[in-house]
Amino acid sequence: MREIHVSQIADVIEKLCIEANEHLPSDVKDAIQDCRACEDWDIAKGVLDQIIENYEIADQQNVPVCQDTGMACVFLEIGQDVHISGGDLSKAVNEGVRRGYDKGYLRKSVVADPVRRGNTGDNTPAMIYTEIVPGDQLMITVGPKGFGSENMSMIRMFKPSAGLQGIKDFILEVVETAGPNPCPPMVVGVGIGGTFDKAALLAKKALMRPIDTEHQDSYYAELEKEMLEKINQLGIGPQGFGGKTTAIGLNIETLPTHIAGMPCAVNINCHVTRHKSEVI
Amino acid sequence: MEKHVQLPLTEELAKTLKAGDRVFLTGTIFTSRDAGHKRMCEALERGEELPFDPQDATIYYVGPTPAKPGQVIGSAGPTTSGRMDAYAPTMMSVGARGMIGKGVRLPEVVKAMKKYSGVYFGAIGGAGALLAKCIKSSKLVAYEDLGAEALRELYVEDMPLVVIIDSEGNNLYEDGRAAYLEQQK
Numbered sequence: 001m002r003e004i005h006v007s008q009i010a011d012v013i014e015k016l017c018i019e020a021n022e023h024l025p026s027d028v029k030d031a032i033q034d035c036r037a038c039e040d041w042d043i044a045k046g047v048l049d050q051i052i053e054n055y056e057i058a059d060q061q062n063v064p065v066c067q068d069t070g071m072a073c074v075f076l077e078i079g080q081d082v083h084i085s086g087g088d089l090s091k092a093v094n095e096g097v098r099r100g101y102d103k104g105y106l107r108k109s110v111v112a113d114p115v116r117r118g119n120t121g122d123n124t125p126a127m128i129y130t131e132i133v134p135g136d137q138l139m140i141t142v143g144p145k146g147f148g149s150e151n152m153s154m155i156r157m158f159k160p161s162a163g164l165q166g167i168k169d170f171i172l173e174v175v176e177t178a179g180p181n182p183c184p185p186m187v188v189g190v191g192i193g194g195t196f197d198k199a200a201l202l203a204k205k206a207l208m209r210p211i212d213t214e215h216q217d218s219y220y221a222e223l224e225k226e227m228l229e230k231i232n233q234l235g236i237g238p239q240g241f242g243g244k245t246t247a248i249g250l251n252i253e254t255l256p257t258h259i260a261g262m263p264c265a266v267n268i269n270c271h272v273t274r275h276k277s278e279v280i
Numbered sequence: 281m282e283k284h285v286q287l288p289l290t291e292e293l294a295k296t297l298k299a300g301d302r303v304f305l306t307g308t309i310f311t312s313r314d315a316g317h318k319r320m321c322e323a324l325e326r327g328e329e330l331p332f333d334p335q336d337a338t339i340y341y342v343g344p345t346p347a348k349p350g351q352v353i354g355s356a357g358p359t360t361s362g363r364m365d366a367y368a369p370t371m372m373s374v375g376a377r378g379m380i381g382k383g384v385r386l387p388e389v390v391k392a393m394k395k396y397s398g399v400y401f402g403a404i405g406g407a408g409a410l411l412a413k414c415i416k417s418s419k420l421v422a423y424e425d426l427g428a429e430a431l432r433e434l435y436v437e438d439m440p441l442v443v444i445i446d447s448e449g450n451n452l453y454e455d456g457r458a459a460y461l462e463q464q465k
Contacts, residue, residue: 067344
Protein backbone atom coordinates (compact mmCIF):
# COMPACT_ATOMS: atom_id res chain seq x y z
CA MET A 1 0.00 0.00 0.00
CA ARG A 2 1.37 3.40 -1.01
CA GLU A 3 0.09 6.56 0.54
CA ILE A 4 -0.55 9.72 -1.51
CA HIS A 5 -1.63 12.86 0.30
CA VAL A 6 -4.46 14.89 -1.24
CA SER A 7 -2.37 18.09 -1.09
CA GLN A 8 0.08 16.55 -3.56
CA ILE A 9 -2.80 15.77 -5.93
CA ALA A 10 -4.11 19.35 -5.72
CA ASP A 11 -0.62 20.72 -6.42
CA VAL A 12 -0.19 18.56 -9.52
CA ILE A 13 -3.64 19.49 -10.87
CA GLU A 14 -2.97 23.20 -10.33
CA LYS A 15 0.20 22.91 -12.41
CA LEU A 16 -1.39 20.75 -15.13
CA CYS A 17 -4.32 23.19 -15.59
CA ILE A 18 -1.91 26.02 -16.36
CA GLU A 19 0.51 24.03 -18.51
CA ALA A 20 -2.23 22.35 -20.56
CA ASN A 21 -3.79 25.72 -21.38
CA GLU A 22 -0.54 27.45 -22.35
CA HIS A 23 1.30 24.74 -24.26
CA LEU A 24 -0.14 22.45 -26.92
CA PRO A 25 1.13 18.87 -26.86
CA SER A 26 3.76 18.00 -29.48
CA ASP A 27 1.52 15.47 -31.29
CA VAL A 28 -1.00 18.24 -32.03
CA LYS A 29 1.67 20.74 -33.14
CA ASP A 30 3.27 18.13 -35.41
CA ALA A 31 -0.09 17.29 -36.98
CA ILE A 32 -0.88 20.98 -37.66
CA GLN A 33 2.53 21.44 -39.30
CA ASP A 34 2.14 18.29 -41.40
CA CYS A 35 -1.27 19.50 -42.59
CA ARG A 36 0.15 22.94 -43.41
CA ALA A 37 2.78 21.25 -45.60
CA CYS A 38 0.08 19.28 -47.47
CA GLU A 39 -2.45 22.11 -47.79
CA ASP A 40 -2.87 23.41 -51.32
CA TRP A 41 -5.57 26.08 -50.90
CA ASP A 42 -4.37 29.65 -50.45
CA ILE A 43 -6.72 30.95 -47.76
CA ALA A 44 -6.32 27.67 -45.85
CA LYS A 45 -2.55 28.06 -45.78
CA GLY A 46 -2.96 31.55 -44.34
CA VAL A 47 -5.26 30.29 -41.57
CA LEU A 48 -2.89 27.44 -40.65
CA ASP A 49 0.03 29.89 -40.52
CA GLN A 50 -1.90 32.04 -38.04
CA ILE A 51 -2.76 28.96 -35.97
CA ILE A 52 0.93 28.02 -35.82
CA GLU A 53 1.95 31.61 -34.97
CA ASN A 54 -0.68 31.59 -32.23
CA TYR A 55 0.60 28.51 -30.39
CA GLU A 56 4.15 29.80 -30.74
CA ILE A 57 3.15 33.08 -29.03
CA ALA A 58 1.40 31.10 -26.29
CA ASP A 59 4.57 28.99 -25.77
CA GLN A 60 6.89 31.99 -25.65
CA GLN A 61 4.76 34.26 -23.49
CA ASN A 62 3.09 31.62 -21.30
CA VAL A 63 -0.43 32.76 -22.14
CA PRO A 64 -3.47 30.60 -22.92
CA VAL A 65 -3.55 29.28 -26.49
CA CYS A 66 -7.32 29.96 -26.57
CA GLN A 67 -9.53 32.19 -24.43
CA ASP A 68 -11.93 29.29 -23.87
CA THR A 69 -9.79 27.62 -21.23
CA GLY A 70 -12.56 25.10 -20.91
CA MET A 71 -14.20 22.97 -18.29
CA ALA A 72 -11.46 21.11 -16.49
CA CYS A 73 -11.85 17.43 -17.35
CA VAL A 74 -9.70 15.54 -14.85
CA PHE A 75 -8.95 11.86 -15.41
CA LEU A 76 -7.61 9.91 -12.45
CA GLU A 77 -6.20 6.42 -12.99
CA ILE A 78 -5.80 5.26 -9.43
CA GLY A 79 -3.63 2.24 -8.71
CA GLN A 80 -5.49 -0.22 -6.50
CA ASP A 81 -2.55 -0.28 -4.09
CA VAL A 82 -2.76 3.47 -3.51
CA HIS A 83 -4.28 4.91 -0.35
CA ILE A 84 -5.34 8.53 -0.73
CA SER A 85 -4.95 10.26 2.62
CA GLY A 86 -5.50 13.63 4.24
CA GLY A 87 -8.99 14.48 2.98
CA ASP A 88 -11.62 14.27 0.26
CA LEU A 89 -10.27 13.43 -3.21
CA SER A 90 -12.93 15.44 -5.11
CA LYS A 91 -12.30 18.47 -2.92
CA ALA A 92 -8.58 18.18 -3.63
CA VAL A 93 -9.18 18.03 -7.39
CA ASN A 94 -11.41 21.11 -7.26
CA GLU A 95 -8.89 22.92 -5.06
CA GLY A 96 -6.23 22.25 -7.71
CA VAL A 97 -8.50 23.50 -10.48
CA ARG A 98 -9.49 26.60 -8.47
CA ARG A 99 -5.85 27.53 -7.82
CA GLY A 100 -4.72 26.73 -11.37
CA TYR A 101 -7.43 28.86 -12.99
CA ASP A 102 -6.74 31.70 -10.57
CA LYS A 103 -2.94 31.73 -10.68
CA GLY A 104 -2.82 31.03 -14.41
CA TYR A 105 -5.21 33.90 -15.26
CA LEU A 106 -7.45 31.38 -17.02
CA ARG A 107 -11.07 32.11 -17.87
CA LYS A 108 -13.77 30.99 -15.46
CA SER A 109 -16.36 29.39 -17.72
CA VAL A 110 -18.46 27.20 -15.42
CA VAL A 111 -22.05 27.93 -14.35
CA ALA A 112 -23.48 26.41 -11.17
CA ASP A 113 -26.74 25.22 -12.72
CA PRO A 114 -27.38 24.12 -16.32
CA VAL A 115 -30.74 25.92 -16.59
CA ARG A 116 -30.64 28.69 -14.02
CA ARG A 117 -26.95 29.46 -14.88
CA GLY A 118 -24.78 31.69 -12.64
CA ASN A 119 -20.98 31.62 -12.98
CA THR A 120 -19.26 29.84 -10.07
CA GLY A 121 -16.38 32.31 -10.40
CA ASP A 122 -13.54 29.80 -10.03
CA ASN A 123 -14.11 27.30 -12.86
CA THR A 124 -15.14 24.54 -10.45
CA PRO A 125 -16.48 21.96 -10.24
CA ALA A 126 -14.19 19.92 -12.47
CA MET A 127 -15.54 16.97 -14.40
CA ILE A 128 -13.84 14.07 -12.62
CA TYR A 129 -13.37 10.64 -14.21
CA THR A 130 -11.91 7.97 -11.94
CA GLU A 131 -10.72 4.52 -12.87
CA ILE A 132 -9.17 1.89 -10.62
CA VAL A 133 -6.18 0.20 -12.27
CA PRO A 134 -3.51 -2.26 -11.07
CA GLY A 135 -0.39 -0.84 -9.40
CA ASP A 136 0.57 1.73 -6.79
CA GLN A 137 0.68 4.88 -8.88
CA LEU A 138 -1.76 7.66 -9.62
CA MET A 139 -1.90 8.99 -13.18
CA ILE A 140 -3.55 12.40 -13.51
CA THR A 141 -4.57 13.86 -16.88
CA VAL A 142 -6.07 17.33 -17.22
CA GLY A 143 -7.88 18.03 -20.50
CA PRO A 144 -9.47 21.49 -20.59
CA LYS A 145 -12.54 21.18 -22.86
CA GLY A 146 -13.83 24.14 -24.82
CA PHE A 147 -17.51 24.20 -25.65
CA GLY A 148 -17.46 25.60 -29.20
CA SER A 149 -16.50 22.08 -30.20
CA GLU A 150 -18.21 20.20 -27.36
CA ASN A 151 -21.55 21.65 -28.54
CA MET A 152 -21.09 20.00 -31.95
CA SER A 153 -20.73 16.46 -30.54
CA MET A 154 -23.39 13.75 -30.98
CA ILE A 155 -24.33 10.25 -29.90
CA ARG A 156 -26.56 7.71 -31.66
CA MET A 157 -27.85 4.28 -30.66
CA PHE A 158 -27.57 2.22 -33.87
CA LYS A 159 -29.24 -1.06 -34.64
CA PRO A 160 -26.53 -3.67 -35.26
CA SER A 161 -27.83 -4.00 -38.83
CA ALA A 162 -26.51 -0.47 -39.55
CA GLY A 163 -23.07 -2.06 -39.51
CA LEU A 164 -19.77 -0.40 -40.29
CA GLN A 165 -21.36 1.76 -42.98
CA GLY A 166 -23.73 3.25 -40.41
CA ILE A 167 -20.78 4.27 -38.24
CA LYS A 168 -18.89 5.77 -41.18
CA ASP A 169 -21.88 7.79 -42.37
CA PHE A 170 -22.53 9.04 -38.84
CA ILE A 171 -18.96 10.29 -38.33
CA LEU A 172 -19.16 12.25 -41.59
CA GLU A 173 -22.62 13.55 -40.67
CA VAL A 174 -21.36 14.92 -37.35
CA VAL A 175 -18.38 16.65 -38.96
CA GLU A 176 -20.56 18.02 -41.78
CA THR A 177 -23.14 19.35 -39.31
CA ALA A 178 -20.38 20.91 -37.19
CA GLY A 179 -18.98 22.70 -40.26
CA PRO A 180 -17.16 25.93 -39.36
CA ASN A 181 -18.55 26.15 -35.79
CA PRO A 182 -16.01 24.09 -33.80
CA CYS A 183 -13.01 26.08 -35.18
CA PRO A 184 -11.69 23.52 -37.68
CA PRO A 185 -9.25 21.92 -38.20
CA MET A 186 -10.79 19.58 -35.66
CA VAL A 187 -9.71 16.51 -33.77
CA VAL A 188 -12.42 13.84 -33.83
CA GLY A 189 -12.92 11.37 -30.98
CA VAL A 190 -15.11 8.35 -31.71
CA GLY A 191 -16.46 5.90 -29.14
CA ILE A 192 -18.11 2.73 -30.37
CA GLY A 193 -19.77 0.10 -28.16
CA GLY A 194 -20.45 -0.21 -24.44
CA THR A 195 -23.64 1.45 -23.20
CA PHE A 196 -25.16 4.90 -23.93
CA ASP A 197 -22.95 6.58 -21.33
CA LYS A 198 -19.81 4.51 -21.93
CA ALA A 199 -19.82 5.30 -25.66
CA ALA A 200 -19.69 9.01 -24.84
CA LEU A 201 -16.90 8.43 -22.34
CA LEU A 202 -14.94 6.44 -24.94
CA ALA A 203 -15.27 9.32 -27.39
CA LYS A 204 -13.90 11.74 -24.80
CA LYS A 205 -11.06 9.35 -23.94
CA ALA A 206 -10.27 9.08 -27.65
CA LEU A 207 -9.59 12.84 -27.59
CA MET A 208 -7.11 12.39 -24.72
CA ARG A 209 -5.05 9.87 -26.71
CA PRO A 210 -2.19 11.42 -28.71
CA ILE A 211 -3.20 11.71 -32.37
CA ASP A 212 0.07 10.17 -33.58
CA THR A 213 -0.98 6.85 -32.02
CA GLU A 214 -3.40 4.30 -33.45
CA HIS A 215 -5.99 1.81 -32.16
CA GLN A 216 -4.28 -1.43 -31.13
CA ASP A 217 -6.68 -3.45 -33.31
CA SER A 218 -5.59 -3.02 -36.94
CA TYR A 219 -9.25 -3.14 -38.07
CA TYR A 220 -9.97 0.09 -36.17
CA ALA A 221 -6.54 1.57 -36.93
CA GLU A 222 -7.43 1.30 -40.63
CA LEU A 223 -10.84 2.81 -39.96
CA GLU A 224 -9.16 5.77 -38.19
CA LYS A 225 -7.03 6.41 -41.27
CA GLU A 226 -9.89 5.96 -43.72
CA MET A 227 -12.25 8.30 -41.86
CA LEU A 228 -9.62 11.02 -41.44
CA GLU A 229 -9.02 10.87 -45.17
CA LYS A 230 -12.76 11.02 -45.95
CA ILE A 231 -13.24 14.00 -43.60
CA ASN A 232 -10.43 15.80 -45.38
CA GLN A 233 -12.24 15.37 -48.67
CA LEU A 234 -15.28 17.32 -47.43
CA GLY A 235 -13.68 20.65 -48.32
CA ILE A 236 -14.74 22.46 -45.11
CA GLY A 237 -11.11 23.42 -44.49
CA PRO A 238 -9.47 25.47 -41.72
CA GLN A 239 -12.12 27.71 -40.10
CA GLY A 240 -14.60 26.53 -42.73
CA PHE A 241 -13.18 28.87 -45.40
CA GLY A 242 -12.56 25.91 -47.73
CA GLY A 243 -9.50 23.69 -48.07
CA LYS A 244 -8.15 20.24 -47.40
CA THR A 245 -7.43 20.45 -43.68
CA THR A 246 -10.79 19.89 -41.96
CA ALA A 247 -9.38 17.53 -39.30
CA ILE A 248 -5.84 16.93 -38.06
CA GLY A 249 -6.57 13.68 -36.26
CA LEU A 250 -9.18 11.03 -35.55
CA ASN A 251 -9.04 8.48 -32.75
CA ILE A 252 -11.42 5.60 -32.12
CA GLU A 253 -11.96 3.78 -28.82
CA THR A 254 -14.12 0.66 -28.58
CA LEU A 255 -15.78 -1.62 -26.03
CA PRO A 256 -17.84 -4.81 -26.26
CA THR A 257 -21.58 -4.12 -26.38
CA HIS A 258 -25.02 -5.81 -26.17
CA ILE A 259 -26.36 -8.19 -28.86
CA ALA A 260 -29.14 -5.68 -29.59
CA GLY A 261 -27.08 -2.50 -29.95
CA MET A 262 -24.20 -0.55 -31.43
CA PRO A 263 -23.84 2.81 -29.67
CA CYS A 264 -21.62 5.39 -31.36
CA ALA A 265 -20.56 8.75 -29.96
CA VAL A 266 -18.54 11.43 -31.74
CA ASN A 267 -16.85 14.04 -29.56
CA ILE A 268 -15.41 17.02 -31.43
CA ASN A 269 -12.35 19.03 -30.42
CA CYS A 270 -10.75 21.98 -32.18
CA HIS A 271 -7.10 22.33 -33.14
CA VAL A 272 -6.50 23.51 -29.55
CA THR A 273 -6.61 19.92 -28.30
CA ARG A 274 -5.16 20.12 -24.83
CA HIS A 275 -4.14 17.37 -22.46
CA LYS A 276 -1.34 17.08 -19.98
CA SER A 277 -0.54 14.12 -17.72
CA GLU A 278 1.62 13.41 -14.71
CA VAL A 279 2.20 10.25 -12.72
CA ILE A 280 2.50 10.42 -8.93
CA MET B 281 -8.25 40.83 -51.65
CA GLU B 282 -6.25 42.30 -48.78
CA LYS B 283 -7.68 45.48 -47.29
CA HIS B 284 -6.72 47.79 -44.44
CA VAL B 285 -9.93 49.01 -42.87
CA GLN B 286 -10.29 51.99 -40.53
CA LEU B 287 -13.37 52.04 -38.31
CA PRO B 288 -16.12 53.23 -37.78
CA LEU B 289 -17.91 50.95 -40.20
CA THR B 290 -20.03 53.41 -42.16
CA GLU B 291 -22.58 52.15 -44.66
CA GLU B 292 -20.36 53.35 -47.49
CA LEU B 293 -17.32 51.47 -46.13
CA ALA B 294 -19.35 48.33 -45.38
CA LYS B 295 -20.48 48.11 -48.99
CA THR B 296 -16.88 47.98 -50.25
CA LEU B 297 -16.13 44.80 -48.25
CA LYS B 298 -16.72 41.48 -50.01
CA ALA B 299 -16.92 37.91 -48.73
CA GLY B 300 -13.43 36.36 -48.87
CA ASP B 301 -11.58 39.68 -48.38
CA ARG B 302 -8.70 39.47 -45.92
CA VAL B 303 -9.03 42.51 -43.73
CA PHE B 304 -6.72 44.24 -41.24
CA LEU B 305 -9.04 46.19 -38.97
CA THR B 306 -8.02 49.29 -37.01
CA GLY B 307 -10.18 51.32 -34.63
CA THR B 308 -12.57 51.03 -31.71
CA ILE B 309 -14.71 47.91 -31.25
CA PHE B 310 -16.94 46.64 -28.43
CA THR B 311 -17.02 43.18 -26.83
CA SER B 312 -20.17 41.28 -26.01
CA ARG B 313 -21.47 37.72 -26.02
CA ASP B 314 -24.55 35.79 -24.84
CA ALA B 315 -25.37 37.41 -21.51
CA GLY B 316 -24.41 40.94 -22.63
CA HIS B 317 -26.50 40.75 -25.78
CA LYS B 318 -29.48 39.53 -23.77
CA ARG B 319 -29.19 42.53 -21.46
CA MET B 320 -28.77 45.03 -24.29
CA CYS B 321 -31.78 43.71 -26.18
CA GLU B 322 -33.88 43.75 -23.01
CA ALA B 323 -32.82 47.37 -22.42
CA LEU B 324 -33.85 48.33 -25.97
CA GLU B 325 -37.19 46.59 -25.45
CA ARG B 326 -37.78 48.75 -22.38
CA GLY B 327 -36.97 51.80 -24.49
CA GLU B 328 -33.67 52.45 -22.71
CA GLU B 329 -30.39 53.55 -24.30
CA LEU B 330 -27.47 51.16 -24.79
CA PRO B 331 -24.32 51.66 -22.67
CA PHE B 332 -22.41 52.57 -25.87
CA ASP B 333 -23.21 54.38 -29.13
CA PRO B 334 -24.19 51.62 -31.56
CA GLN B 335 -24.11 53.82 -34.69
CA ASP B 336 -21.66 52.26 -37.18
CA ALA B 337 -20.21 50.18 -34.34
CA THR B 338 -18.53 46.79 -34.59
CA ILE B 339 -19.11 44.13 -31.92
CA TYR B 340 -16.57 41.42 -31.20
CA TYR B 341 -18.08 38.19 -29.82
CA VAL B 342 -15.39 37.41 -27.26
CA GLY B 343 -14.94 36.48 -23.61
CA PRO B 344 -11.23 37.01 -22.97
CA THR B 345 -9.10 35.41 -20.27
CA PRO B 346 -8.14 37.78 -17.43
CA ALA B 347 -5.16 40.03 -18.19
CA LYS B 348 -1.94 39.06 -16.47
CA PRO B 349 -0.08 41.94 -14.76
CA GLY B 350 1.32 44.19 -17.50
CA GLN B 351 -1.01 42.87 -20.20
CA VAL B 352 -3.74 44.92 -21.91
CA ILE B 353 -5.99 41.86 -22.10
CA GLY B 354 -5.67 38.08 -21.87
CA SER B 355 -6.18 35.68 -24.78
CA ALA B 356 -9.05 36.97 -26.87
CA GLY B 357 -10.25 34.83 -29.76
CA PRO B 358 -13.81 34.73 -31.12
CA THR B 359 -16.67 32.68 -29.71
CA THR B 360 -19.36 30.90 -31.79
CA SER B 361 -21.53 33.64 -33.32
CA GLY B 362 -24.65 31.51 -33.75
CA ARG B 363 -25.51 32.02 -30.09
CA MET B 364 -25.93 35.74 -30.80
CA ASP B 365 -28.24 35.16 -33.80
CA ALA B 366 -31.33 35.83 -31.71
CA TYR B 367 -30.02 39.33 -30.88
CA ALA B 368 -28.01 40.37 -33.96
CA PRO B 369 -30.92 41.74 -36.06
CA THR B 370 -32.01 43.96 -33.13
CA MET B 371 -28.45 45.24 -32.72
CA MET B 372 -28.22 46.02 -36.44
CA SER B 373 -31.58 47.83 -36.31
CA VAL B 374 -30.04 50.39 -33.94
CA GLY B 375 -26.94 50.88 -36.09
CA ALA B 376 -24.37 48.26 -35.00
CA ARG B 377 -23.12 47.21 -38.40
CA GLY B 378 -20.05 45.03 -37.86
CA MET B 379 -19.84 41.64 -36.15
CA ILE B 380 -16.67 39.67 -35.44
CA GLY B 381 -16.96 36.00 -34.53
CA LYS B 382 -16.79 32.52 -36.02
CA GLY B 383 -19.26 29.95 -37.29
CA VAL B 384 -22.48 29.93 -39.29
CA ARG B 385 -25.30 32.50 -39.01
CA LEU B 386 -29.04 32.01 -39.44
CA PRO B 387 -30.85 33.28 -42.57
CA GLU B 388 -32.59 35.91 -40.38
CA VAL B 389 -29.22 37.44 -39.57
CA VAL B 390 -28.16 37.50 -43.22
CA LYS B 391 -31.48 39.11 -44.13
CA ALA B 392 -30.87 41.85 -41.55
CA MET B 393 -27.34 42.31 -42.85
CA LYS B 394 -28.68 42.98 -46.33
CA LYS B 395 -31.23 45.42 -44.95
CA TYR B 396 -28.81 47.38 -42.75
CA SER B 397 -25.57 46.84 -44.75
CA GLY B 398 -24.04 44.65 -42.07
CA VAL B 399 -20.71 42.85 -42.34
CA TYR B 400 -19.78 39.60 -40.59
CA PHE B 401 -16.04 39.21 -40.05
CA GLY B 402 -14.35 35.97 -39.01
CA ALA B 403 -11.40 35.92 -36.65
CA ILE B 404 -9.40 32.70 -36.35
CA GLY B 405 -11.12 30.59 -33.69
CA GLY B 406 -8.59 29.29 -31.22
CA ALA B 407 -6.00 31.98 -31.99
CA GLY B 408 -6.59 33.95 -28.79
CA ALA B 409 -2.91 34.67 -28.06
CA LEU B 410 -2.30 36.03 -31.56
CA LEU B 411 -5.43 38.20 -31.62
CA ALA B 412 -4.64 39.66 -28.18
CA LYS B 413 -1.49 41.21 -29.67
CA CYS B 414 -3.63 43.45 -31.92
CA ILE B 415 -5.58 44.83 -28.94
CA LYS B 416 -3.86 48.01 -27.79
CA SER B 417 -6.28 49.14 -25.11
CA SER B 418 -9.24 47.76 -23.18
CA LYS B 419 -11.74 49.69 -21.10
CA LEU B 420 -14.73 48.40 -19.15
CA VAL B 421 -17.97 50.03 -20.33
CA ALA B 422 -20.73 48.12 -18.53
CA TYR B 423 -21.95 44.83 -17.03
CA GLU B 424 -18.85 44.24 -14.90
CA ASP B 425 -20.74 41.54 -12.99
CA LEU B 426 -20.69 39.37 -16.11
CA GLY B 427 -16.92 38.85 -15.72
CA ALA B 428 -15.46 37.60 -19.01
CA GLU B 429 -18.78 38.56 -20.66
CA ALA B 430 -18.66 42.23 -19.59
CA LEU B 431 -19.05 44.97 -22.22
CA ARG B 432 -15.62 46.37 -23.07
CA GLU B 433 -14.32 48.98 -25.48
CA LEU B 434 -11.18 47.84 -27.29
CA TYR B 435 -8.81 49.68 -29.59
CA VAL B 436 -7.41 47.28 -32.18
CA GLU B 437 -4.63 47.73 -34.71
CA ASP B 438 -4.43 45.65 -37.86
CA MET B 439 -6.60 42.88 -36.44
CA PRO B 440 -6.40 40.03 -39.01
CA LEU B 441 -9.91 39.09 -40.14
CA VAL B 442 -11.71 37.58 -43.10
CA VAL B 443 -15.07 38.81 -44.41
CA ILE B 444 -17.32 35.75 -44.07
CA ILE B 445 -20.66 37.32 -45.03
CA ASP B 446 -20.86 40.68 -46.81
CA SER B 447 -23.67 43.24 -47.02
CA GLU B 448 -25.06 41.55 -50.15
CA GLY B 449 -25.34 38.20 -48.37
CA ASN B 450 -22.41 36.50 -50.13
CA ASN B 451 -21.07 33.80 -47.84
CA LEU B 452 -17.47 32.55 -47.75
CA TYR B 453 -18.49 29.37 -45.90
CA GLU B 454 -20.52 28.37 -48.95
CA ASP B 455 -18.49 29.95 -51.76
CA GLY B 456 -15.01 29.13 -50.39
CA ARG B 457 -15.81 25.48 -49.90
CA ALA B 458 -17.51 25.21 -53.28
CA ALA B 459 -14.54 26.82 -55.02
CA TYR B 460 -12.11 24.47 -53.29
CA LEU B 461 -14.16 21.38 -54.21
CA GLU B 462 -14.54 22.60 -57.78
CA GLN B 463 -10.76 22.97 -58.07
CA GLN B 464 -10.29 19.40 -56.77
CA LYS B 465 -12.36 17.92 -59.59
